[in-house]
Amino acid sequence: MIGTDTNVLVRAVLDDHPQESRVAIAFLKTAAQKKQLFISSYAILEMIWVLKVRKRTRKEIYESVMDLIDSPGIVIGRREVLVIALEMYAKGKADFADYMIMSEGEVFETPYLASFDKTLCKDTARCDNPSKYF
Secondary structure (H helix, E strand, O other): EEEHHHHHHHHHHHOOOHHHHHHHHHHHHHHHHOOEEEEEEEHHEEEHHHHHHHHOOHHHHHHHHHHOOOOOEEEEEEHHHHHHHHHHHHHHHOOOOHHHHHHHHHHHHOOOOOOOHHHHHOOOEEOOOOHHHH
16 A cells, blocks of 8 residues: 555546656556555645645645545545545535535534634524634
8 A cells, every 4th residue: 555645646536747647646546456555634634725825726636635635546544534624625615624524523523613713603503703612
């Protein structure tokens, strides 16, 4: 099993560098075919940030990441958390990282998230202002 860094994922998805993109795509295909590829949820989190900076829409980001994590032969770290976060991200307005935090809490049966992030709290009923608790 071999893990991959965010830069390899980004090169493959964006196809923005003549040599490195070709190598990244070949590496990912080969490792996945051999069922030897591990992708950390943190690498995907970083990749989403890069795609957002590169002006990809939420729909484009959602589709790119779902295609990646649904590919056969790839082990994804915290896959369940990623899928929940992606669903919220596709429908919401907050940053993906915030949805990752919220979805990981959901997986660990944490019903509420204390946050000052008004955008996130507008998107979900499971978010509360921390001042509510004292």
